[in-house]
Amino acid sequence: MDQPRQFLASLFAAAVAAADPDAAIRAHLPERPKGRTIVVGAGKGAAHLARAFERSWDAPLEGAVVTRYGFGVACERIEVLEAAHPVPDAAGLAASERMLQLVEGLTKDDLVVALIAGGGSALLPAPPEGLTLEDEIALNRILLSSGAPISAMNTIRKQVSRIKGGRLATAAWPARVVSLIVSDIPGDNPAYVASGPTVPDKAGPFDALAAIRQYDIKLPAHIIAYIERAAAPAPHPSDPKFARNTRHIIASASVSLEAAARACEAASIRAVILSDSIEGEARESARVHAAIAREIAGRDRPFEKPVVLLSGGETTVTVRGTGKGGRNTEFLLSLARDIDGIEGVFALAADTDGIDGSEDNAGAFADGGTIGRLRSAGLDASAALNDNDAWTVFHAIGDLFVPGPTGTNVNDFRAILVR
CATH class of the missing domain: 3.40.50.10180 (Glycerate kinase, MOFRL-like N-terminal domain)
Incomplete structure (x- = not known):
């Protein structure tokens, strides 16, 4: 848990391997x-x-x-x-x-x-x-x-x-x-x-x-x-x-999430699979995930820390802007706003085929400091979200996740670590 991004990336790898x-x-x-x-x-x-x-x-x-x-x-x-x-x-x-x-x-x-x-x-x-x-x-x-x-x-x-x-x-x-x-x-x-x-x-x-x-x-x-x-x-x-x-x-997503959960258990961290079939607007789904993460971080409920929240499915994006991105980066930008300033919360959302939207990234990383890093770079998270431009802001701060094509596709993979 000292290297949360590497740990989350290893869970993604376990999920993809299960769909070999x-x-x-x-x-x-x-x-x-x-x-x-x-x-x-x-x-x-x-x-x-x-x-x-x-x-x-x-x-x-x-x-x-x-x-x-x-x-x-x-x-x-x-x-x-x-x-x-x-x-x-x-x-x-x-x-x-x-x-x-x-x-x-x-x-x-x-x-x-x-x-x-x-x-x-x-x-x-x-x-x-x-x-x-x-x-x-x-x-x-x-x-x-x-x-x-x-x-x-x-x-x-x-x-x-x-x-x-x-x-x-x-x-x-x-x-x-x-x-x-x-x-x-x-x-x-x-x-x-x-x-x-x-x-x-x-x-x-x-x-x-x-x-x-x-x-x-x-x-x-x-x-x-x-x-x-x-x-x-x-x-x-x-x-x-x-x-x-x-x-x-x-x-399928179910099999891959179970593999990621086993990888968590091997690292002595509890894993909870919220669902393998989450749909709806990516930004709204993110707010629900963020609310659960905040509750855990502040009150140790409904699950005690440390814990990893896992979910799959396929959210959607109603495109109203002209920016670059995909459903996973949009999910994370919305999540980042709702966990701003909260320590010990780290998230990865990525498409298991290795491509989110039209660019070369599978998704991105976010944590309680993401919004602060964006502000320091002169970027406005809310404006980017309104323009469906999540890729641009995550690219600007070096937080994209780019594993390359994986050779499989069992939908989106989301992992949120609450330390």
């Missing part, structure tokens, strides 16, 4: 088919999953996965494609077409292994007839700035796609599809991870329209009209084409 692709894949290898084995996949951890699958599968295979630019790793038998995230681009459209091509014309003796991780929604643009890639780009931009939870965003996305919402699996029919999923979704609903390209969902156009109204999402009129027409709704789970398919959550 090689171990997760080995534990969930499907039976070999009589026919061909085709691998498809998408997400920020898809390339690492593909490499892990190659290492464990000692039989013929072929396929392709798509990951974010800079997240690729070398594979011998599986193509690794790269595309834009969090806003789609033409490379992602080409990757979607490649996935659909790979599963075309298969038989009931063939096996499709789908390696799915968070981030796949943006990496697999495939607008239906009547809409364009530009429409899907606009849709993603609007959803990302809406403040809506990921479940609502993906409910909408899968109604305007040729590949999401189980459609990739129906394209592979009558082949058997086994989906190996690294969940970054609160609650681990496999149909929501990457908008479920191989996993159907009961939610339909009506649910998408309800989400648009509930979160006041300002979509272009022609996209709303397309959803209202329900020209090609996503398939229902009762569709017999899904009868032979299986899906497995092979890594």
Whole structure:
């Protein structure tokens, strides 16, 4: 505890290690088919999953996965494609077409292994007839700035796609599809991870329209009209084409938080997991975490010091400003304001894929002295928060956390040490 940042970073490392692709894949290898084995996949951890699958599968295979630019790793038998995230681009459209091509014309003796991780929604643009890639780009931009939870965003996305919402699996029919999923979704609903390209969902156009109204999402009129027409709704789970398919959550926030808790116990520090599925506005969630930390620091309740508070999930940011940042840096800037001047409180919030928002940091560190350091640097935390510019201020005082791409993605990781 004499080096709180190093200690918090070690907890992050433990959480990421618990979602190691090689171990997760080995534990969930499907039976070999009589026919061909085709691998498809998408997400920020898809390339690492593909490499892990190659290492464990000692039989013929072929396929392709798509990951974010800079997240690729070398594979011998599986193509690794790269595309834009969090806003789609033409490379992602080409990757979607490649996935659909790979599963075309298969038989009931063939096996499709789908390696799915968070981030796949943006990496697999495939607008239906009547809409364009530009429409899907606009849709993603609007959803990302809406403040809506990921479940609502993906409910909408899968109604305007040729590949999401189980459609990739129906394209592979009558082949058997086994989906190996690294969940970054609160609650681990496999149909929501990457908008479920191989996993159907009961939610339909009506649910998408309800989400648009509930979160006041300002979509272009022609996209709303397309959803209202329900020209090609996503398939229902009762569709017999899904009868032979299986899906497995092979890594998740819950497992990773438990690993971090064990690392705390090994250091003789109590750990409390608040939740693995926290949603809502990042800055408001931070205020709740800060209130608990203040109560512990001042009154030793509801937990006695020393203790580490752990939480996961996926908060959101309603973008109103023009600054740089992500949900984890925004969380920490809000938290820093509420623990200003309190000694013995140290926090790390980071995305387990290694990237928070659009920059190269996973998150940042904060403590009771963060606001004072910002003031000394001539920076205004409240103004930065109002401009969604948390990255800029944490960068200015050298408090960003930059571990690089991790090869996995089990959502956000938050650890608050109260000494």
